[in-house]
Amino acid sequence: MSESESLWERSCRVIPGGVNSPVRAWKAVGGEPRFLARGSGSRVIDEEGREYIDYVASWGPLILGHAHPAVVEAVEEAARKGTTFGAPTRKEAELAERIVAAVPSVDSVRLVSSGTEATMSALRLARGATGRDRVIKFDGCYHGHGDSFLVAAGSGALTLGVPDSPGVPGPLAELTLVAPYNDLGAVESFFAEYPQEIAAVIVEPVAGNMGCVPPAEGFLEGLRALTSRYGSVLIFDEVITGFRLQMGGAQERYGVYPDLTTMGKVLGGGLPLGAYGGTTNLMSQLAPEGPVYQAGTLSGNPLAVAAGLATLKELEARDPYEEISSKTARLVDGWLQAAHAAQIPATANRVGSLFTLFFHDAPITCLAEAQVAVSDRFVDWFQGMLESGVWLAPSGFECGFVGTAHSEEDIDRSVEIAHRLLGNLGG
Ligand SMILES: *Cc1c(COP(=O)(O)O)cnc(C)c1O
Numbered sequence: 001m002s003e004s005e006s007l008w009e010r011s012c013r014v015i016p017g018g019v020n021s022p023v024r025a026w027k028a029v030g031g032e033p034r035f036l037a038r039g040s041g042s043r044v045i046d047e048e049g050r051e052y053i054d055y056v057a058s059w060g061p062l063i064l065g066h067a068h069p070a071v072v073e074a075v076e077e078a079a080r081k082g083t084t085f086g087a088p089t090r091k092e093a094e095l096a097e098r099i100v101a102a103v104p105s106v107d108s109v110r111l112v113s114s115g116t117e118a119t120m121s122a123l124r125l126a127r128g129a130t131g132r133d134r135v136i137k138f139d140g141c142y143h144g145h146g147d148s149f150l151v152a153a154g155s156g157a158l159t160l161g162v163p164d165s166p167g168v169p170g171p172l173a174e175l176t177l178v179a180p181y182n183d184l185g186a187v188e189s190f191f192a193e194y195p196q197e198i199a200a201v202i203v204e205p206v207a208g209n210m211g212c213v214p215p216a217e218g219f220l221e222g223l224r225a226l227t228s229r230y231g232s233v234l235i236f237d238e239v240i241t242g243f244r245l246q247m248g249g250a251q252e253r254y255g256v257y258p259d260l261t262t263m264g265k266v267l268g269g270g271l272p273l274g275a276y277g278g279t280t281n282l283m284s285q286l287a288p289e290g291p292v293y294q295a296g297t298l299s300g301n302p303l304a305v306a307a308g309l310a311t312l313k314e315l316e317a318r319d320p321y322e323e324i325s326s327k328t329a330r331l332v333d334g335w336l337q338a339a340h341a342a343q344i345p346a347t348a349n350r351v352g353s354l355f356t357l358f359f360h361d362a363p364i365t366c367l368a369e370a371q372v373a374v375s376d377r378f379v380d381w382f383q384g385m386l387e388s389g390v391w392l393a394p395s396g397f398e399c400g401f402v403g404t405a406h407s408e409e410d411i412d413r414s415v416e417i418a419h420r421l422l423g424n425l426g427g
Contacts, residue, residue, distance in 0.1 A: 039066025065405025109277030115264030116144025140367030334415030342426025
């Protein structure tokens with residue numbers, strides 16, 4: 001029995017499904033997950049000592065790669081000074097200042113410990129501030145596992161085939177209205193039906209949980225106009241896109257500014273950190289200034305804040321966004337060419353360093369189209385790439401992530417491998 005197999009057996013005995021987050025169980029691709037032992041730069045190494053070029057990046061956070069020296073050093077230094085105090089610390093102020101400086105619509109920001117906590121809290125704030133209960137979300141967008149969001153919730157749930165979860169009270173789920181992504185007409189109809197009841201519209205400004213799906217021309221602008229007209233709060237869930245597309249996230253890229261922004265993933269540099277922020281007016285509704293409650297024993301945790309601060313400093317100093325975007329373009333174009341050379345239908349969506357390859361011959365602009373596009377071909381691709389030393393997300397409804405640690409050689413090698421693999425799969 002291999003080390004991974006034995007660890008898997010042990011885990012399954014004492015952890016539900018053997019994993020601490022469902023997608024890690026590889027249900028969508030079959031077989032048993034490989035256990036990772038370490039990571040360095042663009043590579044991960046499993047318990048058997050096999051090395052892979054990693055395009056998962058812990059599902060987005062590791063824009064600087066694994067064990068980046070500046071991040072490791074910051075965490076080590078913070079740990080030596082004490083891991084948590086439950087009192088305000090200098091670096092929380094420094095991190096908040098950097099977030100406010102970087103993200104155009106954020107004047108004030110609260111730190112939490114995960115993306116889920118950020119979106120749950122942002123929605124509570126929107127409901128508290130407007131005195132309304134309904135929320136509009138989009139089919140295939142994922143906003144963490146908060147009860148109000150576990151309705152048509154994208155990749156993890158999709159992959160498992162359970163779009164809704166037992167345990168979410170019906171009366172609460174009914175308050176969540178679901179529109180197709182990129183469909184402004186549907187949003188308009190909801191507002192026409194419930195003009196005084198919709199507290200917020202929450203959207204991934206670039207969808208990343210049904211695969212990468214960019215916003216159609218005018219979509220984000222339309223949401224901005226509708227929410228303003230009806231006195232509803234526009235929430236951009238930038239947990240993936242924040243500090244990933246550029247320092248100011250998708251809002252800066254597209255020039256559309258929400259009332260509230262949720263962040264996580266890259267912000268924490270690989271440690272548990274999330275944040276939500278927005279206008280001072282809205283954020284001052286939060287306790288202890290205002291009546292909307294939200295708190296956390298480990299919120300603004302010194303280790304997480306140190307990792308986040310080190311990551312943001314590095315990103316500011318390096319401004320790597322053009323470089324990682326063009327590396328990603330080269331990778332994706334290479335994979336598309338490999339597919340076409342093998343006469344396998346393929347299309348790709350890419351925004352900056354965020355991408356998904358679909359083995360399909362039509363563009364993907366919403367969940368319904370993604371569902372048609374993801375087939376068994378993905379499983380062959382995933383397994384083949386894995387055997388060749390390329391670590392991809394174990395579901396066709398996920399994004400790939402390129403970061404500063406990926407070298408030009410990593411990209412070339414990944415493209416060569418794809419040519420060989422798809423040549424075999426096509427023939
Ligand atoms: C990952 C993700 C979340 C949830 O973040 P966690 O840290 O996993 O709780 C929320 N929104 C989006 C867009 C995400 O991709």
